[in-house]
Amino acid sequence: MINSHKFGHFLSTTALLFLVTVHSQPSSTVAVAPSTEANALLGWKSQLPNQSRALLSSWNESSAASLCSWEGLTCDAWRSVTGLNFSHVAINGTLQGLNFLSLPNLTAIVFINCSLSGGIPSTISNLSKLTTDDLGLNSFSGGFPAFLGYITSLQYLSLSDNCFTGTIPGSISTLTNLTYLNLNGNEFSGDLSSAIRLIGSLPLQILILASNNFTGSIPSSIGELTKLTHLYLSTNMLSGSIPTEIGNMSSLVKLWLQQNQFNGPIPLEIGKLGSLWQLDLSQNYLNGSIPSAVSNLTGLSYLYLYANQLSGVIPPDVGNMQSLYTFQLLSN
């Protein structure tokens, strides 16, 4: 931070600490050239529509010395920007003018419901410390940005509720620290088996692929996702039967498969999912009887089986399921 030879070795530790303090907290009355980080942010702001610039009034040249107090920013102890965090602010522009190369210490980028559109700049892939990228509830479009695969530090990625299309690229398999992936509410398409093959070796705990255009069936390799606690595949165009290997997903807490075209029986192996809390298989073409193994799920709170083609009797043990709060079986 300070070149010690400039001050000579005769300075006492106390004096040196004093100088460090003075230099690291420039007073706002002293003219300080905006840092490269401040310039990158001001450069982006200058390209936003007028009304959005008004929303970022704390971002201005005269306050650039206290950049860390700008709205939506967080910094590290060395006053370098580590987070950009906005929720429900109608920024209403694109990220194109944001030069991520000048913000190398970003660990989190959060723009939730900010009316952002366009594509994601590829310089985001140079953020080697980025762990969280949440771009949910905007109008971003285009294909899944394959260059996100370079951000191997990523742990949390949400592109939910945008206008993305196309298939999941192979580069996603390089995100070996990814525990959370949310692609809900886009128009991603392609075969679910291919997608599961790509993400199968990631340490995912939460996988949300609901409300997209995925097709094909659930591969038996789904059983290898033993760390997964939440699996949401609802509201797609999935078909085929539910593989028995689903019973190997021993960490599952929530399993949502509703609103697809699944057929065949409910596998008995579902009874092995001892941590299951919510099971929604509604609005499919499942047939056969409800396996009595379901009553083994003593922690189950929500069981939705309505709008299928199930038949037979309700297993009597279901009456002993202490936690069961809602059980819907209509239209079978």
Ligand SMILES: *[C@@H]1O[C@H](CO)[C@@H](O)[C@H](O)[C@H]1NC(C)=O
């Ligand atoms: C935006 O603001 C600038 C001045 O800050 C003004 O010259 C320009 O006309 C404004 N544009 C619109 C579309 O309001």
Ligand SMILES: *[C@@H]1O[C@H](CO)[C@@H](O)[C@H](O)[C@H]1NC(C)=O
């Ligand atoms: C510049 O930002 C500071 C806070 O960061 C704010 O107090 C000040 O009003 C802003 N100035 C303008 C001209 O908006």
Ligand SMILES: *[C@@H]1O[C@H](CO)[C@@H](O)[C@H](O)[C@H]1NC(C)=O
């Ligand atoms: C990023 O952090 C490193 C390590 O703390 C620091 O040396 C560097 O100056 C920071 N970069 C910027 C642009 O502030």
Ligand SMILES: *[C@@H]1O[C@H](CO)[C@@H](O)[C@H](O)[C@H]1NC(C)=O
């Ligand atoms: C973003 O800010 C919200 C509060 O406004 C906070 O709850 C959340 O943890 C922050 N996210 C990150 C990644 O810093």
Ligand SMILES: *[C@@H]1O[C@H](CO)[C@@H](O)[C@H](O)[C@H]1NC(C)=O
């Ligand atoms: C999104 O943000 C707007 C304000 O810009 C707010 O009115 C709206 O309720 C938010 N939507 C959601 C789903 O949170």
Ligand SMILES: *[C@@H]1O[C@H](CO)[C@@H](O)[C@H](O)[C@H]1NC(C)=O
């Ligand atoms: C967002 O931008 C579009 C086009 O630039 C404009 O029509 C719309 O009114 C803007 N919305 C807000 C909330 O500023």
Ligand SMILES: *[C@@H]1O[C@H](CO)[C@@H](O)[C@H](O)[C@H]1NC(C)=O
């Ligand atoms: C940014 O990352 C890409 C992909 O890893 C690389 O090709 C490029 O050289 C990097 N650019 C800089 C300025 O580091």
Ligand SMILES: *[C@@H]1O[C@H](CO)[C@@H](O)[C@H](O)[C@H]1NC(C)=O
């Ligand atoms: C992945 O996580 C581990 C453990 O937290 C960490 O040591 C490693 O550096 C991370 N990898 C990357 C590429 O950030």
Ligand SMILES: *[C@@H]1O[C@H](CO)[C@@H](O)[C@H](O)[C@H]1NC(C)=O
């Ligand atoms: C996704 O499915 C919806 C509803 O079936 C359809 O309208 C839309 O065109 C599909 N999108 C793509 C990209 O296939």
Ligand SMILES: *[C@@H]1O[C@H](CO)[C@@H](O)[C@H](O)[C@H]1NC(C)=O
């Ligand atoms: C996974 O499930 C299948 C079918 O239910 C079973 O035969 C297999 O032994 C299981 N594999 C593991 C590793 O538990």
Ligand SMILES: *[C@@H]1O[C@H](CO)[C@@H](O)[C@H](O)[C@H]1NC(C)=O
């Ligand atoms: C019932 O649950 C236990 C413990 O979770 C499990 O070991 C057993 O295989 C389950 N039985 C059936 C029939 O699913």
Ligand SMILES: *[C@@H]1O[C@H](CO)[C@@H](O)[C@H](O)[C@H]1NC(C)=O
């Ligand atoms: C379930 O439906 C399949 C055709 O999709 C049929 O072959 C099978 O016999 C049905 N099973 C039962 C128990 O109704």
